[in-house]
Amino acid sequence: MLDKLQIVKQRYDEVSDLIIQPDIITDQKRYVKLNKEYKDLGQVVEKANEYESLLANIEEAKEIIADGSDAEMTEMAKMELEEANARIPQLEEEIKFMLIPKDPEDAKNVIVEIRAGTGGDEASIFAGDLYRMYTKYCASRGWKAEVEDLSEGTSGGFKEIIFSITGEDVYGDMKFESGVHRVQRVPQTETQGRVHTSAATVMVLPEAEEFDIDLKMSDIRIDYFCSSGPGGQSVNTTYSAVRLTHIPTGIVAQCQDQKSQHKNKDKAMKVLRTRIYEQELEKKLAEDAAKRNSLVSSGDRSAKIRTYNYPQGRVTEHRIGLTLYDLSNIINGDIQKIIEELKLTENTEKLKELGEVL
Structure with a gap:
């Protein structure tokens, strides 16, 4: 456990140096990813410090008990030893779960x-x-x-x-x-x-x-139409609704929620981009499910x-x-x-x- 935590601490120090480098800050994708890693590692390091501190307290308490010259100190050391020994297994379980590789999604x-x-x-x-x-x-x-x-x-x-x-x-x-x-x-x-x-x-x-994905506007057909359903006169009589079709895959996304055609287009683009991205994710989930036969996220x-x-x-x-x-x-x-x-x-x-x- 201690060896594993030492590796985590080394990586935490590396990432803390990286995120202040000018070339990293200008690379948005890498900067966001490293910031997330820094935050996650920081939580593990916090637990690691608590774990190491408890181990040190146990050793110190054992030394005081072995010495036995001060009755009051010996009694306090016994209480501290008992508390630390009770906390250690729980803390080890917490750290084990934190060390499970996180899904980047x-x-x-x-x-x-x-x-x-x-x-x-x-x-x-x-x-x-x-x-x-x-x-x-x-x-x-x-x-x-x-x-x-x-x-x-x-x-x-x-x-x-x-x-x-x-x-x-x-x-x-x-x-x-x-x-x-x-x-x-x-x-x-x-x-x-x-x-x-x-x-x-x-x-x-x-x-x-x-x-995340390279989406070319030349691959997208854009259709404008009148919104249907509730929304007031201006929504239903203007061509504010937007339908986007990704020609290579046939995936469609539309939005008619907003009065602004521009806002509807932005929202529809977000949904379209996500649905295209989801196709790749589905393949990954299927592969993971085949490997792991997971009960709770088989895809x-x-x-x-x-x-x-x-x-x-x-x-x-x-x-x-x-x-x-x-x-x-x-x-x-x-x-x-x-x-x-x-x-x-x-x-x-x-x-x-x-x-x-x-």
């Missing part, structure tokens, strides 16, 4: 797409519930959620809604939400009081930066991942067999405990793969 902002699945109007209402759940979760994390495009359901909710989330390490937590979410409840439209099962699909894509977005059962007030996370009887809080945005359990499972898998390298 985890630091990215995301584009979330929620689509109503089976269940008609009730599925659209449920898609709206999921959108509300995520916006409340974002507010609790200090993240910003912004709608990119939407198509409203006939009885409320959304047939489809696309929104971006910006903040710190968003993809690292939100990636676990990709998959099919299922709801079991009596729909508002049901007169007999029967419980129905409906579904919505959630896709969480790491937002592509401009330097299979058709997999049923979670059920929200209203009659029983429970939420079941199928990937790890977790059931919580706290539906009202969870649907109101309190999903952190589920995400933490999924992260713990994934990190435990990664630790097994790493073997005893630590």
